[in-house]
Amino acid sequence: MPKLLYASASPYSAKVRMAAAYAGLAIEAVPTKTDDQPSMLIGANPLGKIPTLLLDEGGVVYDSRAITQYLNRLSKNALFPRNPDKRTEAEVLEALADGICDCALSIVYERRSRPEEHVYQPWIDKQWVKVTRSLDYLNANPPKLPKKITVGQIALRATLGYLSLRFAGKWEKGHGRLTRWAARFDEKFPELKDCIPS
């Protein structure tokens, strides 16, 4: 069974675990601390990032978007539509959801890795503008939630979970439709709830 190096707080890992569960693909999730630079991770992925998927036959797949494409091929298109326009739409939604995480994560890393007096607030503010602008767009245009979803909706649910973990009480303001969207997602797909960032 493929092994997924992951962390429970990581939104990209959450997306991949949810995608695998949704597609009915078994993976062994291996908790991994990137700060410790474990050899299993560094030996497979020189970037030292999670999620990293170790394949049975010895190969490796990273980053999360390469992994969701890999899982889609493995599951014979359970995760992305075949129709080219709809597929592009799903891929762009995944990119937007991941992009929000990129900005949110850079804020978290800025605060975590610099001494307090060196934290650069204009950088944090710039990243937060990107987050809120993206959330405003998604709040005005919430993705549909049919029975058959794509990695796009899965990625968005993982992202909102990450924001609730790290920016609770901050991201929700003015984004009521999105908070309700997340609740509806959890009602419709309770089997994916365990993978949401925590």
Ligand SMILES: N[C@@H](CCC(=O)N[C@@H](CS)C(=O)NCC(=O)O)C(=O)O
């Ligand atoms: N674009 C990458 C981002 C992965 C990423 O940044 N993961 C974070 C955890 S959420 C990580 O590994 N951070 C440790 C590091 O950058 O050294 C993906 O989609 O997989």
